[in-house]
Amino acid sequence: MSDRASLIVKNVDLSFGGLHVLRDVSLDFQPGEITGLIGPNGAGKTSFFNCLTGHYRPSRGTVSYDGEVLNAVPTVGRADRGIVRTFQHAALSSELTLLENVIVGLNTARRSGWIDALLPIPRRFGDRDEAENRARRALEFVGLGDHAALLAANAAPGVMRLVELARAGVGDPRVVLLDEPAAGLNSTETAALADTIGKLRASGRIIIVVEHDMDLIMGICDRIHVLNFGAVVTSGTPAEIRCDPRVAEIYLGTGDD
Amino acid sequence: MSEPSTTALPADRTRRSAVRIDDRMLSIGTVLLLGLLPIWIGSFWLYSISLLLAQGIAILSVSFLIRYSGEVSIGHNFFVATGAYTIALLQNGPNVPFLGGVVVATAVSAAVGLLFAWPSRTLSGVYLSVVTLALGLCVPEVLLYWSEVTGGFEGLFVESRIVGGVASGLQQYYVALAALCIATFVAHRFRGSRLGLMILTARDHPHAAAAFGMTSGSARLSAFAVSAAIAGFGGSILGFTTSMVSPNSFIFWNSVTLLVGAVVSLYSTRIYGVVVGAAFVTLVPQLLSNYGQFILIIYGLALLGVIIVFNVTVPAIVRRVRRRRNHRV
Numbered sequence: 001m002s003d004r005a006s007l008i009v010k011n012v013d014l015s016f017g018g019l020h021v022l023r024d025v026s027l028d029f030q031p032g033e034i035t036g037l038i039g040p041n042g043a044g045k046t047s048f049f050n051c052l053t054g055h056y057r058p059s060r061g062t063v064s065y066d067g068e069v070l071n072a073v074p075t076v077g078r079a080d081r082g083i084v085r086t087f088q089h090a091a092l093s094s095e096l097t098l099l100e101n102v103i104v105g106l107n108t109a110r111r112s113g114w115i116d117a118l119l120p121i122p123r124r125f126g127d128r129d130e131a132e133n134r135a136r137r138a139l140e141f142v143g144l145g146d147h148a149a150l151l152a153a154n155a156a157p158g159v160m161r162l163v164e165l166a167r168a169g170v171g172d173p174r175v176v177l178l179d180e181p182a183a184g185l186n187s188t189e190t191a192a193l194a195d196t197i198g199k200l201r202a203s204g205r206i207i208i209v210v211e212h213d214m215d216l217i218m219g220i221c222d223r224i225h226v227l228n229f230g231a232v233v234t235s236g237t238p239a240e241i242r243c244d245p246r247v248a249e250i251y252l253g254t255g256d257d
Numbered sequence: 258m259s260e261p262s263t264t265a266l267p268a269d270r271t272r273r274s275a276v277r278i279d280d281r282m283l284s285i286g287t288v289l290l291l292g293l294l295p296i297w298i299g300s301f302w303l304y305s306i307s308l309l310l311a312q313g314i315a316i317l318s319v320s321f322l323i324r325y326s327g328e329v330s331i332g333h334n335f336f337v338a339t340g341a342y343t344i345a346l347l348q349n350g351p352n353v354p355f356l357g358g359v360v361v362a363t364a365v366s367a368a369v370g371l372l373f374a375w376p377s378r379t380l381s382g383v384y385l386s387v388v389t390l391a392l393g394l395c396v397p398e399v400l401l402y403w404s405e406v407t408g409g410f411e412g413l414f415v416e417s418r419i420v421g422g423v424a425s426g427l428q429q430y431y432v433a434l435a436a437l438c439i440a441t442f443v444a445h446r447f448r449g450s451r452l453g454l455m456i457l458t459a460r461d462h463p464h465a466a467a468a469f470g471m472t473s474g475s476a477r478l479s480a481f482a483v484s485a486a487i488a489g490f491g492g493s494i495l496g497f498t499t500s501m502v503s504p505n506s507f508i509f510w511n512s513v514t515l516l517v518g519a520v521v522s523l524y525s526t527r528i529y530g531v532v533v534g535a536a537f538v539t540l541v542p543q544l545l546s547n548y549g550q551f552i553l554i555i556y557g558l559a560l561l562g563v564i565i566v567f568n569v570t571v572p573a574i575v576r577r578v579r580r581r582r583n584h585r586v
Contacts, residue, residue: 079470091465093458104458108470110451117450118443
């Protein structure tokens with residue numbers, strides 16, 4: 001896998017029955033960049049996102065990463081290729097601690113299987129300690145090092161989002177897909193989140209954010225694509241998008257504040 | 258979200274670590290107490306408690322399934338019977354020694370569990386429970402149908418001595434105790450393993466588990482297979498402690514008993530929790546043997562009581578305490 005591998009979406013159509021959700025969408029995502037996807041409700045952002053995660057399969061066109069077409073690769077297989085995601089409604093297991101939830105992010109990187117799960121072999125022969133240490137560093141990275149033992153059930157929404165970021169980032173992923181990371185957060189929590197997303201940026205890594213919160217998108221993204229009615233309306237840097245009259249029109253004047 | 262989010266981040270590390278030590282000490286205390294118990298009790302109670310411990314393993318298997326897959330089985334007597342008959346057949350036929358028999362019985366039950374779970378892997382909730390109900394109901398019929406192999410109503414004899422010179426009652430007791438210790442240790446240790454964490458994630462958020470490499474189907478199959486293996490392990494120990502296996506010990510009613518025990522133990526995978534659940538379902542009928550017809554009612558009341566207390570009353574108290582504390586702060 002080359003370090004400059006890019007994620008290429010080519011001529012993607014998606015329709016459910018007679019309803020066209022995506023029309024001929026072609027986008028390139030470059031490593032080292034944070035890309036934002038914006039658009040009003042029903043613009044097709046989430047559908048597009050689901051084509052990237054493998055939840056939907058495009059009716060036409062291809063999604064490829066590092067030269068490999070991913071259309072037929074199920075969600076589970078994308079994890080093996082270093083493509084990870086977060087969820088709009090934080091999907092942490094409430095019975096696990098924050099640390100244990102982050103360890104889940106290392107699943108594809110770990111070798112241990114049924115022997116480690118069922119037989120009382122000493123910890124030093126398994127990879128539990130190694131996984132725990134990596135997860136602990138990831139929690140410290142998002143600023144939650146002191147709360148490793150907190151049960152996810154008792155964590156605040158802002159904390160859960162940070163844990164999701166830690167879980168996504170712990171396995172050194174190639175592509176990170178963030179699904180409305182700021183949904184339901186207050187401004188303090190959103191600021192902490194923006195900081196952390198910025199820190200996830202790495203040279204070979206593609207980060208894609210689908211988001212409603214303009215401040216977050218404008219603050220962290222290198223490039224922004226605007227979707228409306230299932231098609232790409234315009235693309236550009238945050239400054240360009242801010243000044244684009246078409247974007248202001250789509251958002252009825254709220255796009256430029 | 259009316260509360261400021263910072264209050265929802267208590268620095269409760271010390272409190273949690275204290276709780277951990279308590280858990281471990283309770284487990285060790287329970288094992289020590291059970292280990293010394295034969296000094297004080299007579300042979301009748303020794304036998305009763307041996308049964309209790311073996312039954313505890315079967316209860317643990319039901320708790321394990323509920324905990325790791327969120328599903329309720331009312332057919333686990335099938336897997337307990339599989340384990341018990343496997344060890345009995347291995348002893349009566351090729352004369353396999355006890356330990357080998359236990360290992361094979363556990364493996365066979367896991368395989369049977371997998372075989373059963375494969376076609377029903379997409380079922381959940383009440384649909385899966387109904388399928389397990391069918392499984393639970395068929396056990397005695399199957400055993401009687403193949404009576405030339407299974408010994409029919411009479412059942413099969415199981416050797417209950419593994420070392421010479423020690424009273425068989427004591428052997429049964431300590432083997433059952435050791436087996437329960439092993440089963441709870443494995444079940445508890447499983448939680449921290451890679452697969453344990455993935456299976457728990459798949460139970461709460463199947464999409465999240467899939468995004469990190471485990472489909473909900475394989476998580477459910479895995480949880481069911483391990484649960485069936487524990488049940489079969491318990492069955493082989495049950496055969497050893499009762500020194501015989503017969504269709505009567507594996508009627509559908511036993512599955513209900515296991516479920517009651519699991520609920521009363523609060524689906525615990527800790528030895529003290531399992532022992533409480535097992536004690537309830539084995540000792541209550543014994544202590545109230547003169548009032549046989551009331552046992553069903555007592556089971557029903559216990560189920561209602563435990564479910565209401567721990568799902569309604571306790572959360573309400575916790576909420577009230579938290580609210581009061583927040584007011585003070």
